[in-house]
Amino acid sequence: MQHEDPAPRPVAVHMLYDAFRSAYDRARESVPKEIGGFIAGYLLLVRSTNEHHLVIEEEIPVRSRSTALTVEFLTEGAREVADRINKLRRSGLYVVGWYHSHPGYSCYPSKLDIKSHKTYFREPYQVGLIIDPINKEACVFQVAEEPYNMLPFYVWRGPRWVIKESL
Ligand SMILES: [Zn+2]
Secondary structure (H helix, E strand, C coil): CCCCCCCCCEEEEEEEHHHHHHHHHHHHHCCCCCCEEEEEEEEEEECCCCEEEEEEEEEEEECEEECCCCEEECCCCHHHHHHHHHHHHHCCCEEEEEEEECCCCCCCCCHHHHHHHHHHCCCCCCEEEEEECCCCEEEEEECCCCCCEEECEEEEECCEEEEEECC
């Protein structure tokens, strides 16, 4: 039987500004409640270093039940979300993780966030983006190490990088 290589893990995450902005604005407008959704993109192999970078081009809002401390995705509206994901897949974008907001309590994942990530986002290229619109922070985690590890996160806007977060 042939041994299949696992999908690569990204060493850094890059998000297009428009997608970041729309997630960020929704997070800010929903304070004090949490919001969330999926992120779609692809892995890019940088040949000079032989490393993979994750590029996020779209965010997909998901209706959720939320309080100031937790967010839970609902199946209500799931059909529209599935349609959008299928459409994105046809243009080469895959669900590369999820995002949610932490209004005012920093962008580090909670124990529950890590548990959800391990349950629903098992692919090695899938990451979690957390946005804190009150402290104006955003960061990305994955679970390559226990309990989690942070990845360098960049937001791309036209010809220059606007956010450079090396955590
Ligand atoms: Zn959280």
